[in-house]
Amino acid sequence: MKGSNFSDKSLNINILSQMKKIFKYVMLFLICLVLSNNATAQNVEKSQSAAIRMPVHHVQDTVIATDASKMAIPEFTGTGIDKDQFTFTESMLDEDEDVIQGASAITTSSDDFFLSEVGYRWSSMRFKIRGYDSQYNNVYANGALLNDAERGTFSYGMIGGLNDATRNQESSTYLENSGYGFSGVGGSSNINMRASQYAAGHKMSFVACNRNYLARLMYTYSTGLMSNGWAFTASASYRWANEGVIEGTFYNSLGYYLSAYKKINDKHSISIVTWGSPTERGQQGAATEEAYWLANSHYYNPNWGYQNGEKRNARVVTSYEPTALLTWDYKINRETKLTTSAAVKYGSYGTTALGWNGNAADPRPNYYKNLPSSAYNVWDLEYYDDPANAAEKEDNIASWWQLYNYWKESKGNRQLDWDYMIFANKQANAVDGECLYYVEERHNDQLMLSIGSVLDHEFNKYSKANIGVNINTTKGMHYKEMSDLLGANKYIDVDKFSVGDHGLDSYVIQNDLDNPNRQIREGDKFGYNYDIYVNKVNLFTQYQYNKNKIHFYAGANIDGTTMQRDGHMRNGRAAYIDANGTMHDISKGKGGTAKFLGGGAKASLTWDINGNNKLMIGGGYSQRAPLAYNSFVAPRIREDFVEGLETEGVLNGEISYAVKYGAFAAKINGFYTKINNAVQQSAFYNDSEGKFTYLTMTGVDKEHYGVEAALVYNVTSALSFNVLASITEAEYTSNTNGSSMTEDQQKLKNEKEVIYMKGAKIGGSPLTALSLGVDYNVNGWYLSANLNYYDRIYVSPSLYARKQSIARADGGYDENGNPTKPNIPAQFRGDGGFMLDASIGKSIRLRGGKQLNINLSLNNVLNNEDMVTGGYEQNRGDLNEDNEKKTYVFSKNPFLYYASAFNAYLNIGLRF
């Protein structure tokens, strides 16, 4: 699918950073002009405390200095050899996000050379177009929108392993007409799943690689459209790794797709499809640079440990989202057609995580207290230079060495100790005590019905229009289950974090007041159990006019969203007893419904100046409902909404210029997107307070602007060179208000406090990405190589660390109580670097119309192991309650992910 023919595609040109600003103002001006016609999609972004990856800038080069005495400490060089840390704090809601497939869906199927290339070419760096959150990108199947209504994003796990079955895709950018739906700023794509769309015959392929999985087998068979009007297609695949390239991970995934199509007559046809991808896989966790350094690898995975000598991963995702899709194509007449689809999904998505109970110690090997720099502050060596601190220095260095040696002593010391945890539970059993360590599985299951219908009409050969509707009703089911008690006999369902504040005998600590002090067995639901209902209706219309040198496009939509929580447990932290002794709660049963009305408009105008030069300008604006995922104060325990919930605004403008000159084609595109009034929630286990915490900010403003460019030069019909560039600025543009809610708070603290987000960059994608590629075809051989350069990769900013009360100043407070010099963490930025990819392929025609395809892709040939792809800042501050600096500097120790080391992917396919 990539790069078929790009005669009228674009090229990119690289623009200096200063020009970005000029461009921004030009765009703003243009947007104002077009605003009346514009529509936009919207976005919101939620920062997950856990799963974002971004680059960070390496910590300083030296670390632990030493006073030449006996205490010399080895250098802790931030640059690269290893370190690691990862907080899979037990309750992070978001850490499970599978970012691996983060590239937007639009990318592979676009006819724009830049868009069609970058998704694949830059995928090893999790490149996100323009830094947009994936919720601004819509994925449809036969016109039914498949994005998750709660989180806004499309889950690629839903079609995992079904490469053949989902190959028929069309996509459109924000400013292009699409016959299947309506695109957000991130564009959209539609997978055509009709059985008739597949080439008749058998197709079998085998993949061997060293990635998340090691082998893949895939088989697809299609009858093609038969003379009786029927077509059948089936595809199955299996992906497997006993241990993936990352230690302690595994992969086990089946994919199936079954499809029938019947052309009833010239007007009507029906398609029915079902697919699913039951998967079980062990995850990799991020780590801090220090831990990577100690483990001597950027691929250290803290998620696993030995149990009885075998490697066991604590973070296992088990997912299966079977979907059925019914489509009716109705050709009303030559000019008019109606396409209607209904998709039903019943998805089960569970992620296991370790839990610890009572006052048990945090079992994670890379918990900060286990790291040497928690004993000796390598970031503040001046402190130790003070002779008054000499004795402390000696103690701290000794402790540093002890921890360092512990990490270095054996691999087992760097990993989870399952035997220890089971032993602790056995000890508890001996004294009739409670379970200390266990494995829970957090479920985010979903029942979804999505209907899409589009009426398309061609007025004449120059103009056409469509009108359509997308309806989605979703029930998200959120709960956790006891997966493994690790040999313990007793676990009682109370909130351990609340015990200290309310006492063991208080009703407040109960997770389920209707079943107080319930004993939990393996398989039981516990902790929380609630449903989120989301209903969405989106009406849209689009118009396209194309005559002579002018191409005009306009679209508008109006949408409505409702959301509501239905609790199945009466949580003690959301209950109170009134003066009459009657208990009330806002936890069990249905809460109120929030309703949002959004919509917008967009338009573009393209001027084909002379056949070789094309200019396009366009833009739009829309209002969009916040995501349900961000909208509840503390959905695990209570039903109320975040205060001040409103729709967010998305303003977008683009201008592009394409030129063709002989064998040379180029396109440059500038864009400016402003997102305002968004809502973003961070939900995480707050280690310093020992409480699960929700931190929500409203009024979030972000900007994305930059340039994209592509250039292709066909030297001969067999040899071509190309250049791609994407230079984006994507950042938060204002400080916001945030409110915190911890799970042991009965009443919401309504005090809002400032969160210093201004200037924080959007993390998890290189904001600068450049590529030089060459393609060469000869005698059925296909060779290509791409040299890529990535830079400006940030980790996702922590809302918590930027909160006024956490980032409080060393320098005191002004009359309003605001810190005069807030100690805002310097956002880690990854170092720039090169990565080289190459591939070689050959297509061989065999007798009887059979065809053999062999392709070998080599990625990261130079084996650059120091490319940070993202990460996240720690949700902790650097000062303790008395405003004294902690020894361990959290703001200097973000969790990082690194791009894969050299890897190969061999695909052998046979059509017969």
Add this chain to the structure above:
Amino acid sequence: MKTIKNILLIGLALFTFNACMNDFDEPALTTPPYGNNSIGAPNMTISEFKEKYRTQLLAATPTEITENIILAGTIVGNDETGNIYKQLVISDGYDAIIIGVNTNGLYATLPIGQKIAIDCKGLSMGGYCYLPQIGIPYNTERYGIQIGRMSRETFEEHMKLIGTPGEYGKQTPLDITEEYLADKTNKDLCPVYAKLNNVEFKEANGTELYAPNDEIAERHVKIGKQEIIFRISNYADFAKMTIPTGKLDITGVLTRYKTTSKDVWQFIFTSTNDIVQVK
């Protein structure tokens, strides 16, 4: 279609087969995966140890233990509820000693009733305000070198579990009388695994909590004219529970706190299970 069906069946079979990946055998754990199992047999009782090193155990400046001493004792105080923090109390009979360890969650493997051996060589001893402890020296800006807590790693190196919790029976606490408390020389014997019989909390009124505020709360019990202070941690799981009224039997560890200006009896306990209403 047959082929498709077969492929699906094979795939399903593979999936089912591999889905067992998550099943792990429970380890036999015949030797504890914690502590140092190479530590030899105990060669001195806690009583002998305290007798022999009385001076060093009361001194503020710690002394390194250079002799090959292996003590054995049963856990009578730990951090299960957070009232005791980063300390363990082991006793042999009622002779007890405090071990300082710089980690939380010690009770996970060392519940009340677990017998352990401590290889003292290389560790240090000293008195924190005249209360004997085993630990390591710790530099403080204000007081100079004091006895402090050893790291988790050091502790694991110097400790061995003996048997299973409760296997060696319960320790017998010393019943504390007014006469015992009145004899000031007994203070040097602390810590002592002890039981207070028929006592009442001065602060108990049916509503007062153990530690209502964000600070350690001092609670008082009197035996005759002798007063014992309970310092209840505000981080204890029971901090926000009501202090029981009426006559109580309390089992725990009798300690002492001596400074230049005072020398008082104190008492620590692990959990409210140690407090029993007298019927």
